[in-house]
Structure formats: C-alpha cells, structure tokens
Amino acid sequence: MKKYFIGFISGAMLATVGSVYAADALEKVEAYLKPQSVKLNGQSVTLENPAIVYDGSTYLKVRDIGKITGLHVDWNAETETVELSSGKGFDLDGNPSSIAQTDGIESIEFKLEVLDDYITDSEGTALKYKDTIYLPLTTGAQKYNIDKREIVYTVKDKTVSFTGKSINIPILDKFEPNCDGFFKNGMAFVREDIFSQVKK
Incomplete structure (x- = not known):
C-alpha cells in the first residue's frame, strides 16, 4: 500500500532536469510520491509527474513548473545548474508557445x-x-x-x-x-x- 502525506507547495522545487550530479552533493532522504492537484490562475492543470512530499513540503519537477508558467528550463551540465529563462515558453504538451507580456507579467498562450x-x-x-x-x-x-x-x-x-x-x-x-x-x-x-x- 502506498503511503501518502499531505503537504503544501513551498518556494523550492525539486530539480530533476539533469542526470549528472556530484556524488558528495547528494543526501539520501525518505520521501513520498503524491498525486498533486495544481491550479494556474484558478484553472486546474495536469502535471506529467507526481509531486514528492518531504518533511511536510510538496516539491514539483522544475520542468513541470516551467511548462505551466511559460519558463524555459535548461540543465547546465558544466556548472551543474538549473537555468530558467523567460521568452521561450512551452505549452502543456511541451511544444514552444508564444508568451504575451502584460504589465511585466508573462502568461502562456495555449494552442487551440x-x-x-x-x-x-x-x-x-x-x-x-x-x-x-x-x-x-x-x-x-x-x-x-x-x-x-x-x-x-x-x-x-x-x-x-x-x-x-x-x-x-x-x-x-x-x-x-x-x-x-x-x-x-x-x-x-x-x-x-x-x-x-x-x-x-
């Protein structure tokens, strides 16, 4: 039986965009997978991956966050850094989509x-x-x-x-x-x- 914990979205997000990490930078923890409902501007969106609950907080994949917010996510293997950038948004299917600027806030233009x-x-x-x-x-x-x-x-x-x-x-x-x-x-x-x- 799977064990689920109820958590809250925290400021941090789980970085799973690359596969090369320094061994001494990893710490093994006990966490739980949890189907997580998420809303964008009041509307429900579907995540491709379950959330991870650890120490009372819920973590989402950076790529999932990037897709629903219009941020482009890259993994810099040389510096082992997650890089987020605007202006290169993707829709929920992972396809490039245009980004509309409204008072400095970027929003996704979904493809119909x-x-x-x-x-x-x-x-x-x-x-x-x-x-x-x-x-x-x-x-x-x-x-x-x-x-x-x-x-x-x-x-x-x-x-x-x-x-x-x-x-x-x-x-x-x-x-x-x-x-x-x-x-x-x-x-x-x-x-x-x-x-x-x-x-x-």
Whole structure:
C-alpha cells in the first residue's frame, strides 16, 4: 500500500532536469510520491509527474513548473545548474508557445486546434484543446436546437446561463485549460458537452 502525506507547495522545487550530479552533493532522504492537484490562475492543470512530499513540503519537477508558467528550463551540465529563462515558453504538451507580456507579467498562450470541417450548415469554427471541443455560443445553440432566446449573458459577471436550467458558465477573457468558456476575437466559445447538458 502506498503511503501518502499531505503537504503544501513551498518556494523550492525539486530539480530533476539533469542526470549528472556530484556524488558528495547528494543526501539520501525518505520521501513520498503524491498525486498533486495544481491550479494556474484558478484553472486546474495536469502535471506529467507526481509531486514528492518531504518533511511536510510538496516539491514539483522544475520542468513541470516551467511548462505551466511559460519558463524555459535548461540543465547546465558544466556548472551543474538549473537555468530558467523567460521568452521561450512551452505549452502543456511541451511544444514552444508564444508568451504575451502584460504589465511585466508573462502568461502562456495555449494552442487551440481549429476544426474547419467540424461544423456544417452553420456559421463559426470549432476549436479544440486536447480532447475538449469548444463551439461559438450561437453556433452551439443552433447545432443542438437550443432557442437562442433562452441564452442569457450577464455582462457584470461575464457568465452565460440558459432559461430554466441551473447551468451557469463563466466566460473568461481568454482561453485557459479546463475552462468552460472564453472569448476569442470578440466571440464567446463554450465547451460542446455543455450544450448537450442544456438539451437534456
């Protein structure tokens, strides 16, 4: 039976980006692997590797941290140093992604796949991130035969709801992984499975 400890994210991160270390710099410790949920700007992200819990603190792989924050991670074997740099971000799949500057803060621009032939007899283009498909709000309503008059958009809260349904969808200003909806080019996109829930 695996033993898990609950820890908290600490300022330090586990450096596992290289395989060459000085033998006298290593200290053997007893630690535990723990599946760790992590959120980026309020949205859940999936780590490729489990966290390590040691002495009451939770440590994440530097490369995992780099991928979800847009930092590029290198291992300098000559100096045995983990090197972090900005401007060379990667998306969650490990592919290079562009970095947007906002008031000195860098954020990842996640890649969305355009599905040109996914929607027929309707305006708008479907977008896909990993296994999740997003449809323009009015296009999704049309595809699932939902009366557009049932769609309620609340400007103050930036949410979409449907008359007679207990579904309330926050529409983010830009896409983030695992979000229910977001704006892109002035158009609101919503997860396709939400339309099927509304139709039930």
